[in-house]
Amino acid sequence: MRAQRFRTGLKGWGGVGAMAFACALAMLFALLLPVVRSHGEGGGAGGGADSGGRGAARGSQARAAQECTAPEQQTLSPDDADGPTIEKIRSREGEKRKLIVGVDQNSYRWGYRDPNKGGDAELEGFDIDLVHRIAEDILGDRDAVQFKAIPTNQREPAVQEERVDMVVRTMTISCDRLDKVAFSAPYFKTGQQLLAPKSSSITGYDSTLAGKRICTAAGSTALSTLQRDQKDGRLAADADLRTTVPNQLDCLVRLQLGEVDAVVTDGALAASQAAQDPTVELKGDAFTTEYYGVAMKKDADDLVRRVNQILVEWRADEAEGWQRSYEDWLAETMGDDWAKSEPPRKPKYLRKS
Structure with a gap:
């Protein structure tokens, strides 16, 4: 869409010089785009040079993550x-x-x-x-x-x-x-796995999570996996991921209080939490492989x-x-x-x- 509007604006310019100028602008835009995007996505209040620097760093981290395999x-x-x-x-x-x-x-x-x-x-x-x-x-x-x-x-x-x-x-x-x-x-x-009440209609990492409130620990791989899967359509769009806690065990407490419908964490930790509370159980198989x-x-x-x-x-x-x-x-x-x-x-x- 941006490219189409840009070409429309060039119609009245004419000439090789104008096209060269347009190419230069396009190249500059391409170079600056990662920084602009990273600043706009999750940049903190205050803006200015500092938040722009953090945005550039996050853009660099995102590119590194895309290139990373077998961490x-x-x-x-x-x-x-x-x-x-x-x-x-x-x-x-x-x-x-x-x-x-x-x-x-x-x-x-x-x-x-x-x-x-x-x-x-x-x-x-x-x-x-x-x-x-x-x-x-x-x-x-x-x-x-x-x-x-x-x-x-x-x-x-x-x-x-x-x-x-x-x-x-x-x-x-x-x-x-x-x-x-x-x-x-x-x-x-290990791998990410679901923990939910035994009486729950949730059967695993599938369509039964639609409309459900899911708890994860802030900064955990569980949270980042769910956010990515929801963006890519592998997780129901109306699954509620807003409940995050500082410590993973806090999710079990939220589940016991009925404040959430399920917990996603490493299967190894989920098994230990299920052992602490006989009313909950693991639902479905692990849906990632992690170390x-x-x-x-x-x-x-x-x-x-x-x-x-x-x-x-x-x-x-x-x-x-x-x-x-x-x-x-x-x-x-x-x-x-x-x-x-x-x-x-x-x-x-x-x-x-």
Whole structure:
């Protein structure tokens, strides 16, 4: 439509010079279009140079996301060598000589405090086992950890702002996130799945979601997937996605209160939530394939390589490794077939620097 109006406006100009000028304008328009669009889509109040810069950054991220494939392979090869990031962690003195890790404290069987163990209950779960393994390798003490409870929507900022050394919190490796943080190789395979009351008419990720209120965590891959699918017509246009919460567990509370009709989250987390409430259940199969990874600062190459080496050893350890942690924490909620959740046996390390 813009091109048609533009050509109409050229009719009275005539001549080769006018056409050359038009071509120059068209080229300028094409160069500026990504910036204009990114500024208009989601730009904050205030405008000006700052919001324009943020818009340009978002446009760049969008283009990078379109070019990104197999995000779980965009990591560095394993190496057990020390480097500046690891030395900085080790140089902390006294009580501060700990690995600082962002985790969840409300995800049953992943990172939580068992209420049956009283007020002094320590964090435990599948993710917590991995954190202890990393601390033992880097600092020689599996308990040399300072846990920081991080909401779902604060995982990336916590790493970027160096509030933590890493985040181990059921965090899906995605193209969008690779623009903000570095990831380890995958340590768990999962996919987006629906959670709804057993009595619900919802049968899965299908037409039964029409007109339904769906809860997701802000900043989650669940939310971005639903928004994209609704835009592309794979999700009913009248499905209500307005309910977002800081922490995923808050969605279960909203579901219990009847404020929403369904929850979309990783199947691994959904299974744990279903285990906490016998009135809800998983509806249908997972409709995506995703992988959890350890998130670290983008320039912490030595730490990324070291964590990848630790993951290789954790997977190979049949006595106290990945499979043992699955059996201890997840078999009860996800079933004994751990192979369906196992990450690639031979991960690819495609990132070079």
